[in-house]
Amino acid sequence: GEDVEQSLFLSVREGDSSVINCTYTDSSSTYLYWYKQEPGAGLQLLTYIFSNMDMKQDQRLTVLLNKKDKHLSLRIADTQTGDSAIYFCAESMAGGFKTIFGAGTRLFVKA
């Protein structure tokens, strides 16, 4: 069945890079997403990647996709305390109505 897995916690020092990893099982997924959830708020889309891409860069964010291994990662360069949040990996198919979310990785940034 469809499943998205990610580690639950990551702790980094301010200024370092953070790498959050995710694995998914549905090889027919068309879109893979990273959402960010700040305390007391809903999820906000950070970035997404098409399944036919290997990499996408957006300012401090780099998304890497290894389709063969069904592995997705999010790298945050120069991590700041404001990046402390829960990051959700998600997958869906084009035009599909079901987005499958991982359990979320809680990122702690130490000053």
Added chain:
Amino acid sequence: NAGVTQTPKFQVLKTGQSMTLQCAQDMNHNSMYWYRQDPGMGLRLIYYSASEGTTDKGEVPNGYNVSRLNKREFSLRLESAAPSQTSVYFCASSDGQRGNTEAFFGQGTRLTVV
């Protein structure tokens, strides 16, 4: 723009009570969703509405009902609340017509059933 608005933000219910969570979006989206978020389990889809007039079960529909009142509004009803329904509930919407099904989320409703 307000985006997706959920009410209430917090609610405490006694076991067996009923309530309706309200959700409205102003982005003219076709699709709307209700999720619940529990620690360590991510978001699980309760019900969704692909378009006005249709609703479908998600992963965890038992104990819930939904109504897509019009294109803007999608409500979630708990007929007889149980402690297992203590959770944070999120409404979301997306433009199901486009390939990128980015979802926009409300702020959430924190529900406690005692």
